[in-house]
Amino acid sequence: MTDKQTERIDLNSYINRQITCSCGHVHYSSVKLIDIDQGATLRLPEHIRRFGYQKVFIVADINTWPAAGEKAAELLDKAGIPFAKVILNYEEVIPDERVIGEIMTAYPMGYDLVLAVGSGTINDLCKFVSHRLGVDYMVFASAPSMDGFVSIGSALMLNHVKTTIDCQGPVAVIGDTDILAAAPMHLIAAGVGDTLGKYTCLLDWKLAHLITGEYYCPEVVSMVETALQTVRSLSAEVQQRDPAAIKAVTEALVLTGIAMSFVGNSRPASGCEHHMAHYWEMKALMEGKMPEKHGTQVGVGMILALKLYDKLADEEPDFEAAMKRPFDREAWQQKITECYGQAAEGILALEEKAQKNDITKRNQRLVVMKEKWPQIRQLIRDYLPEQHEMIQLMTSLNAPVSPEEIGVSAKRTRETIEVAKEVRDRYTLLQILWDLGLAGKYAEEIRN
Numbered sequence: 391m392t393d394k395q396t397e398r399i400d401l402n403s404y405i406n407r408q409i410t411c412s413c414g415h416v417h418y419s420s421v422k423l424i425d426i427d428q429g430a431t432l433r434l435p436e437h438i439r440r441f442g443y444q445k446v447f448i449v450a451d452i453n454t455w456p457a458a459g460e461k462a463a464e465l466l467d468k469a470g471i472p473f474a475k476v477i478l479n480y481e482e483v484i485p486d487e488r489v490i491g492e493i494m495t496a497y498p499m500g501y502d503l504v505l506a507v508g509s510g511t512i513n514d515l516c517k518f519v520s521h522r523l524g525v526d527y528m529v530f531a532s533a534p535s536m537d538g539f540v541s542i543g544s545a546l547m548l549n550h551v552k553t554t555i556d557c558q559g560p561v562a563v564i565g566d567t568d569i570l571a572a573a574p575m576h577l578i579a580a581g582v583g584d585t586l587g588k589y590t591c592l593l594d595w596k597l598a599h600l601i602t603g604e605y606y607c608p609e610v611v612s613m614v615e616t617a618l619q620t621v622r623s624l625s626a627e628v629q630q631r632d633p634a635a636i637k638a639v640t641e642a643l644v645l646t647g648i649a650m651s652f653v654g655n656s657r658p659a660s661g662c663e664h665h666m667a668h669y670w671e672m673k674a675l676m677e678g679k680m681p682e683k684h685g686t687q688v689g690v691g692m693i694l695a696l697k698l699y700d701k702l703a704d705e706e707p708d709f710e711a712a713m714k715r716p717f718d719r720e721a722w723q724q725k726i727t728e729c730y731g732q733a734a735e736g737i738l739a740l741e742e743k744a745q746k747n748d749i750t751k752r753n754q755r756l757v758v759m760k761e762k763w764p765q766i767r768q769l770i771r772d773y774l775p776e777q778h779e780m781i782q783l784m785t786s787l788n789a790p791v792s793p794e795e796i797g798v799s800a801k802r803t804r805e806t807i808e809v810a811k812e813v814r815d816r817y818t819l820l821q822i823l824w825d826l827g828l829a830g831k832y833a834e835e836i837r838n
């Protein structure tokens with residue numbers, strides 16, 4: 391790989407300062423230290439001391455403990471830093487009420503730092519628990535598998551609904567490239583999938599800005615695009631577990647997290663591809679099945695979203711007909727109840743509050759879409775990568791590319807296109823299709 395690719399991201403230029411931005415906001419991330427490099431494990435005690443923490447509560451699971459936790463604990467011991475630990479005894483940890491309780495129960499009073507040893511789920515859990523306990527947390531990353539390291543939102547499964555709760559970001563993100571490069575390939579591929587999902591996510595944001603006037607920051611978009619290009623250009627090296635490439639990918643993931651913290655929510659990193667992934671995860675858990683990794687599902691969602699966007703780019707919608715469409719609230723509620731099962735209550739409550747499907751609001755959006763349709767179509771055509779390139783890239787990492795490969799049936803794919811948007815109050819491709827009266831039609835026409 392060239393030096394240029396590894397040097398493109400300078401994470402330190404984004405932290406420990408307030409950035410007055412052209413979008414009119416002042417951006418700030420609460421993360422104070424990022425050390426993603428060889429030998430970072432050895433520097434862990436020093437990083438903990440630097441901030442004056444006295445006692446460390448380590449949270450790991452049965453996979454991350456041997457991969458990274460054990461060594462960290464040994465070093466803390468040698469450095470004379472007292473610690474307690476909980477090793478969650480699950481092959482796959484579900485971030486639900488039960489596990490939150492387990493961590494809370496194991497926490498000894500007076501410990502002033504939670505050290506999350508892991509990536510996605512452990513990080514989400516520690517983000518939430520440390521925030522509720524009123525102590526700081528650091529993440530010691532075990533795999534470059536997702537982009538939520540520094541964001542403030544914690545993705546949890548509460549009352550069966552995939553929910554993001556604003557908590558706090560970590561004080562520091564530490565990742566040893568030797569550990570990260572030795573992570574299972576499906577976790578590394580998940581990190582790539584989570585990043586490539588930004589194509590459809592950023593386009594969703596651009597379109598939402600055009601159609602609803604939602605806040606939009608071009609600087610933040612450009613940060614996420616840098617992360618995207620880094621990952622897109624390094625897939626061959628990643629496959630070889632090249633440490634420099636793994637470092638660049640991890641930094642790209644952290645950069646996306648900083649972008650989220652700059653905006654204060656997950657808009658820069660989560661669009662329709664994420665809503666589809668959330669839906670699949672919820673459905674799998676309700677059926678007692680273990681869902682695929684978050685980033686794996688996002689990669690599949692991204693490819694499905696590319697297919698839908700490609701169709702939309704060729705569309706000449708009948709705006710008048712779309713505006714005359716009634717909204718049968720009862721039939722919709724029935725469908726939500728069928729599709730979301732145990733989670734339906736939360737989804738119906740969200741709509742009560744958000745009114746995404748209110749006809750007056752929908753028609754206001756349709757008026758704007760009608761006026762800007764040529765621009766919208768052009769934007770879709772210009773912005774997205776080719777489906778075949780993304781499929782090839784994901785396949786080269788042995789990652790699944792179709793819903794079928796992750797156990798999502800053709801029937802479920804169809805219902806995903808119609809109802810996955812209900813999981814969040816966020817304007818994306820799926821709501822655009824619904825607004826235009828195309829969701830049902832596309833659901834029928836898209837093949838697994």
Ligand SMILES: [Zn+2]
Binds near residue numbers: 415608
């Ligand atoms: Zn900005």
Ligand SMILES: [Zn+2]
Binds near residue numbers: 584
């Ligand atoms: Zn994600």
